[in-house]
Amino acid sequence: MNEYFHYQQDRLYAENAALDDIAQRFGTPCYVYSHAALTDGYRQFAEAFKSREHLICYAVKANSNIAILNLFARLGAGFDIVSGGELQRVLAAGGAANKVVFSGVGKSEAEMRQALEAEILCFNVESPSELDRLNAVAGSMGKVAAISLRVNPDVDAKTHPYISTGLKQNKFGVAYTEAFELYRKAAAMPHLRVTGMDCHIGSQLTEVSPFIAAAEKVLALTDRLAAAGIVLEHLDLGGGLGIRYDDETPPSIAEYAQALLGVLQGRSEKIIVEPGRVLVGNAGVLLTRIEYLKHGEEKNFAIVDAAMNDLMRPALYDAYHAILPLQKRGLEKQFYEVVGPICETGDFIGHGREMAVDKGDALAVMSAGAYGMSMSSNYNTRPRAAEVMVDGAVAHLIRERETVRQLYAAEKIVA
């Protein structure tokens, strides 16, 4: 819990809006975001880096609702995208193309063309063959593509293996030992302009030391390049700062920034960062209602109307999310497996949670703003949840609940 989600006379609120009212009005499952939490998170970042030229490129994949992208765009954010679809969203949301960096190992020719057409700030190139392809595509359009290489610093991010990206064995980036030669090759390509260096070592990092280790490697390589006549304009240090889901103690935004700025002291390059989770994770919750309480021989189950299709993180990473009642009740506490209706044993929201609840009660799955809705699916033909943005006491619907008809609208019966 934080200042944006809090109890007031035993009712859970987002800012000044009671969440049980929102659950009634918009139905469940339903994602709810706090406008103030989103705004304050971005402002903390901007404040922490204000002593030098910087660009905060919000990682769109963490939560790509256009209302959230629009809010960040109005605050001055750039965007880190990983697909042509995300670029289209950013532009539809009012984001500036010239503040967009394009990451990802598998950019297609069509995506490159789309991004060159829009005139994005920089491509974060992840392989030698991507350099060749981008040079060819830009050439065919009579354009020059600004690039940085995403270098893999071989630093252990000490996070879950599925979200660790900066080790030698990961598919991301180019090997640190090969990057120098590749930069020379890129600098000689006629339709590329080398402008920066990029690294992103993983997600949900709870210590600053891996960030520092990665930044030091980026700087060392940048200096070697400068000595060879390749002078970079910007350094992109990626995202990855973790948040508190349970008892983690990640560095604050200010501590993280201070550590990076310490390493960067005396440097003139513009700094780019790509935060995702830390800007949205604790700014959102997922509301769900208990359909049934089922008392098994060994365990009690609270069967809720949200499932792994709505929030995949528990099933995918065995991730922990706190689960709180929207109304505290004077009932006997019991331990529950909080599970969804999907036909998979992996369909759980939380294991062994002690709660005083009854059938029909609504719950908030906390810290669900990042990699929640953006990873959701329609498995079991379940329409995706509604999304609501609370601003003060006002709740705005920012995405309607899907209908089942929409789910099969593109399908055809063969006669």
Ligand SMILES: *Cc1c(COP(=O)(O)O)cnc(C)c1O
């Ligand atoms: C996912 C991703 C991010 C954001 O990571 P967070 O852990 O959400 O901050 C930033 N940059 C790249 C290249 C990514 O793939």
